[in-house]
Amino acid sequence: MTEEIDLEALKRVEQRVLWLATSIVHHANRVRPNRSGVKVGGHQASSASMVSLMTALYFAVLESPDRVSVKPHASPVLHAINHLLGRLDRRYLTTLRQYGGLQSYPSRTKDPDPVDYSTGSVGLGATAPIWGALAHRYVAGHFDVPRGGRQIALIGDAELDEGACWEAIADPMVSRLGEVMWVVDLNRQSLDRVVPDIAAGRLAAMFEAAGWHTVMVKYGPRLARRHDLRARIDGMPNEEYQRLLRADAPELRRRLEVDTDDLGDADLLATFRDLGGHDLASLIDGYRQADAVVDRPSVVFAYTIKGWSLPTEGHPANHSALLNHEQYRELATKLGEDADDPFRALAPGSPEAELCRATGARLKRGSTRAVPAPKVPQDLGRKHTGRASTQQAFGRFFVDLTREAPEVADRVVTVSPDVGTSTNLGGWINKAGIWSVGDRIDWFADDTDTLVRWREHDHGRHIELGIAEVNLVGMLGELGATWSRDGQPLLPVGTIYDPFVSRALEPWSFGIYAGGQSILVGTPSGVTLGPEGGAHQSVITPSIGIEQPGCIAYEPAFGQDFEWCFLHALSQLGKPGGTSAYFRLSTRPIDQSLHTGTREEAIAGGYRLKAHANPRVSIAVMGALVPEALEAAEILGDAEVVCITSADRLFRSHQARSGLGDGNPDTLTSLFRPGVPIVSLLDGHPHTLSFLGSPITCLGVQRFGQAGDIVDLYEHHEIDAESVVGAALDLMS
Template identity: 60%
Template sequence: MRSVTVVNSELRSVGGKGSGVAREAELAALEAVERRVLWLSTAIIDHANRVRPNPSGLKVGGHQASSASMTSIMTALWFHALTSEDRVSVKPHASPVLHAINYLLGELDESYLTTLRAFGGLQSYPSRSKDPDPVDYSTGSVGIGATAPLWGAIARRYAEGHFGGAGTGRQYSLLGDAELDEGAIWEAIQDPMVPGLGEVVWVVDLNRQSLDRVVPGIAAERLRGMFTAAGWQVINLKYGQLLQELFARPGGEALRARIDAMGNPEYQRLLRCSADELRERLPGTGSTAGPIADLIAPLDDASLLAAVRNLGGHDIRALMDAYDAVDDTRPTVIFAYTVKGCGLPTEGHPQNHSSLLTGDQMKALADRLGTDLDRPWAAFGDGSPEAALCAAAADRLRRPGHASRRPPEVPADLARPAPTGTGNTQQALGRVLLDLTRRAPEAAERIVTVSPDVSSSTNLGGWLNKVGVWSPTERPNWFADDAETILHWRERPTGQHVELGIAETNLVGLLGELGTTWSRWGQPLLPIGVVYDPFVNRALEPWSFGIYAGGQSILVGTPSGVTLAPEGGAHQSITTPSLGIEQPGCVTYEPAFAIDTEWCLLAALGNLGRPDGSSAYLRLSTRPVDQSAAAVPTDPAARERRRRHAVAGAYRLRQHEHPVVTLAAMGALVPEALAAADRLAALGHGADVVCVTSPDLLFRALQARRGLSKDPTWILDQVFPAERTTPLVTVLDGHPHTLSFLGTIRNTPVTTLGVTRFGQSGAIEDVYRYHGIDSDGIVAAALDHVE
């Protein structure tokens, strides 16, 4: 590592990679490549908007200015600092820069450069699953892509420590300074796991602009203090070589103090000034105006214009020094001061975020950068220093292939007798995990559970005691000899449970990255995250984005619904039952009985860590339910038939000889449906009862029957056979729209019962009655159909 000293947040370096003539030759080649990256990223956006036919006339979009502020940062990183084991998350609006670099490295065919935001072409923002060139992290949802490398670092360490093959390497995040406004950033930085992640490096593109304006005030010092307080190494890359040389001259300290004290809008206005205007505005007023005016007076116009925009984030030499100075014993953040739109006619303009260059401006830019507007994708000439630099970087960054390891087989049924007595689905979660350690140890060793400080209250205590808590190093358990301690908190590298702080966004961020290890390093994991169901919606967007990025995991929401009667409205989820219907790449299960929970969880585990796999969401409950009501067949063939139905979405729990109505219930409301069926029978009205375990899978089957997908449809005929078609009453502890589509299976009348209002505290009977989902409500709805 280079020898460095950080004094007053300014980087001062001694030594470095290479020296003398070789260093200068590398620097010259890097600067030439940087100019080509600037051209290519600008031209990719220009072609999508100005050249490619656009019959609809709708704006295609792209961010030339946001890309331009990143070209130096990314050129120095890819062509100087990166190794094949490193991973980089690129800020969303700089995706054209990533594609330009991949093109120069030979990782992207030229034909794709004309396809930005076209169907089947380069995506709007970097995408692991949809872009044709290498992308380490999907970004686009502000704050989530930036934090992903934190969780990627933990996932890599976990996979390497347990199974090997994940190697080492740094985890970089390239993010804009406006992205630091996102709460997800600070939730992640403050998690107790993060300060030990020395492989993490964030580079903040500090261009001081957001979408609409120049950000007022000077926040950089405050931001540096916040990272320092969190235990990070902070490198401040503010000024480039030209300004540093000016600062060393008489009057230089005054100029430095003037710029340091200058507000963001005033500085940005200087970037729009001519040389004559700069000579008038830059000195300012007061006692230092004279020395500053004397300092800049001898400079020619070109030198003065270049100096005022010579920030550290555009100085290749300074960037090389910063990357070489990273301390791998703790996370690092580099604040790289930049100009939004640097090198473009729009640089520094407050509204340049989505502005596009005109044809004349593109022609002038091509002439200045030494390219040809008519041949925009021309490569460097063979034998040139730039071509050699690109070839050397491509060789250095080429990653070895990983053998595709299929996850171990997960049994479909643990073959235990069906539970009897009273129990709940949340308890079944912990029991199944423990059973797997005995009955399927190869599958169990791939399971990793994650929780935001709710392990014991979501019934993971037994599992945690069995497998231990994961930590990069072993830590003492100071309560090991306390006889009253039930939860044994043994932290060690072999543990299989990861405990985070109370932040659901962090939980699902880690869950998504643990779910990508199969595709990154060929080591499939079976990650399960547990969170209180009322807070699932808080975590839904980052979890959804993780699924989009290829992460496969299981999210368990428990306990759930207004069944949490004494907890009151704040802890009663309403919208979560329909997640699977609305979330691509995910299957939702809401079992009613412990045996259903076992089967659905095993099915979900069996779909993880594979190219054709998917994520799953399980909504569980703490309501005590008589398990004998499941009426699980004892005959092996009949039991297997029930299991297949349960994991396919539903099964017929009760059949009347002459049904006049069908009650379709889900989760905790199945006992109310059974009680309602008994009451209807006493009134002379036969009722079938269907136990729905996955509205998601039933909806897919319905779509497939219409030819809109290739999912199996057999479950519809098995559970809702034509010969038993009757009016429907659906009921669940959640929004009634979740099951409203069931009436379209046979085009039958349907009444949907559920929760449409915030809940109330009280006894479960009172709360169910308040929402009209008790047995009285079900009976009344059924009678509306049959009488």
């Protein structure tokens, strides 16, 4: 299977990758001056276990369209390989975890060399190629893009403890993605411990039950020939194997209790360590077995040794261990390297140098022609009348968009975790259809009682995943990155029950960090969702919106404000320098005739909803509590009401007044009069608006909710009109 590969040259490249990866970490910790005295860190042992897997993959298997997500702690291996392929200048090899240098973990947006997927948040880098595969299939089904390749995740076995992995593996859509391959670095160690018992067979069975193809790369040629020794290793728990890696030859012979007299000491130690994950020929064969199965995803379990070939090999405490100078020089001697010139180039014309040159040429990608996102209109022409909620406005939005700006609607893709209809996407789903990996029969198409037509085909524009919110936001991140990956911008919008934003926050934040631009809509929100009870009443999400980097948060009260702000948010997607958005919506109907703001004011963060020539107090209200604010102002007589559409925008204005950030310093000044006290009001935690001014009294929800009518709940949480009046009178006195 490997006749065309020069295995001797590949072995020398493998040794150079091990040396460079180790040296990158060594220089950062032992050579580079450390001004702060804080440990720099790095993961020499975790990198060493991945060296063979990545050398075989990159130099013998990968093609240019393929994309790889690299285990976070193996980032030095990725940078070493990129350097050998001519993708990373030598000067960066001394900058690991230095400002402006190589990042701690692979980063698409911050590393100087090519990185296909950002990793670093355990479990999310593993699943990213799944969502990347779906995103590419979606783009390829709707637009003209170059052919995609395999989507590969290189992960540690301990990473499979993360629920995000199994939530993705179990989604029914995933079992049809033949381009997806996971490679599990089965080194049987996590950060603090040896992974107990023998888990590989159970893990493989779980993958197969979910429809995956599994490949085991367990032993190299030495152990493959020794049935007795192999049987002994098969029967021992992980902890025993790891302990025996620390034994010398006499102790190993005694503990194995297997006849190994025909093996010399060096041969015995080498044979005991002869795992498939460090045999290049076995790895290449395993990868090709995975490639041969194209109708479902594959997982390759590769048995490895954490700290392979290093003095820390197999030690349970080697996760963050660093070689000292003496150990580093011993490794240089072992590998035939120069500890005083660790980053010297390969000998020109040598077989290993030629292999690196040829691989670099094979993996070179052409430039992607970037298509600009369509111009988003400022208004859809709808007259917002009667009583309506922002969730209802959201549901009508996409129907209006399809009519008024079809070229923009063509770029919209909506995603939800089994809550599309309950978040008011039914009309859009009927018009756009459900996107699926291949057409599926709608068995309810002839049912006259069916309000939503669930037509699944590869040209639909709504993606419905299972109930797992983590999958939703993982998908959003990759859909939001197609402008940079495939040159085709999408406008991805995800809907989620607002109480579950916190559950999805970390992967959504990581997707933004990785360059994905999307809109997340949380609805319904707050204790306003009265009958649902405390389990479904979100309190902290307004603050989350303010604090999330790379995102602008909105909580409009009126349909018109929602329309203006949502159109503006769409216009910021799918381009360099773009930004994501979060919308917190409500199911409470509000009289739309009360609206007074302009488009510019709504996008900037707010406007005076009820003005007063000489107010004694200002009521700053956001979202669904506008009626309570207006009622309180009417009772007080000399109060004005400021309707806030974005606490995020106003906080940026607050910071800008001190010369911090990128907000408009004049926004807050135009909304709040100097010296006039403020009562802030929202269906969320009161500290959200506490920055508005002084003196200020902040009203909001600080306790878990409960089921009930919103009149009772507002009074219970002191966000009703009477509470606003009381707070205002206290301030004015």
